Amino acid sequence: MVISYAGGECFKVSQGNLTIAFNPPAKDSKLAQAKFGADIALVSLDHADFNGSANAAFGERQPFVIEGPGEYEIKEVAVRGFGAPAEYAGTKTINTIYSVAVEGMNLCFLGALASAELPAAAKQELDDIDILFLPVDTLGHAPAYKLAVGLEPKVIIPMHYDAASLKAFLKEAGAEGTKPEEKLTIKKKDLDGKEAEVVVLSA
Numbered sequence: 001m002v003i004s005y006a007g008g009e010c011f012k013v014s015q016g017n018l019t020i021a022f023n024p025p026a027k028d029s030k031l032a033q034a035k036f037g038a039d040i041a042l043v044s045l046d047h048a049d050f051n052g053s054a055n056a057a058f059g060e061r062q063p064f065v066i067e068g069p070g071e072y073e074i075k076e077v078a079v080r081g082f083g084a085p086a087e088y089a090g091t092k093t094i095n096t097i098y099s100v101a102v103e104g105m106n107l108c109f110l111g112a113l114a115s116a117e118l119p120a121a122a123k124q125e126l127d128d129i130d131i132l133f134l135p136v137d138t139l140g141h142a143p144a145y146k147l148a149v150g151l152e153p154k155v156i157i158p159m160h161y162d163a164a165s166l167k168a169f170l171k172e173a174g175a176e177g178t179k180p181e182e183k184l185t186i187k188k189k190d191l192d193g194k195e196a197e198v199v200v201l202s203a
Contacts, residue, residue, distance in 0.1 A: 007203035026052030037061035044111025
């Protein structure tokens with residue numbers, strides 16, 4: 001599995017011929033546009049910073065778009081979405097937390113989560129997380145790290161931050177020396193023995 005970061009909350013996750021886009025920005029967002037095609041696009045919140053699933057189409061590749069809570073299975077990828085109240089850009093809305101099972105690995109994408117108190121359904125279901133995508137700015141660096149530790153992921157990938165909040169988060173996590181990596185290439189067996197290891201990806 002190869003994970004790369006396009007800034008904001010936008011990630012490209014590739015496994016073989018399959019590509020998943022998480023929260024690609026729309027054209028009217030101020031965030032940088034993602035320039036890749038995807039088979040599956042996940043949108044956690046209906047805002048231009050995250051809902052640009054049309055931008056995840058490339059040539060003949062048109063993504064299967066998932067935009068809210070529920071259970072989905074597409075191309076042997078199992079996705080579960082859990083709704084959580086949120087506030088973004090001054091608007092009260094619903095954010096969807098996604099649990100994605102692909103090639104024996106469990107990814108948890110928290111989206112623009114605004115509260116470290118998870119909904120009951122998500123709390124029950126989110127276990128054995130291999131890779132956690134964690135929003136720093138929407139939660140605040142200290143609550144974000146506390147939530148991450150409680151979820152017991154093997155790897156934490158921070159997202160949605162600026163330079164100051166990332167620095168504060170890394171200090172909170174005791175990972176000040178972490179250098180950004182261009183991408184994360186990882187297999188299930190690479191996760192053995194890892195506990196809440198922070199990986200920063202450069203956009």
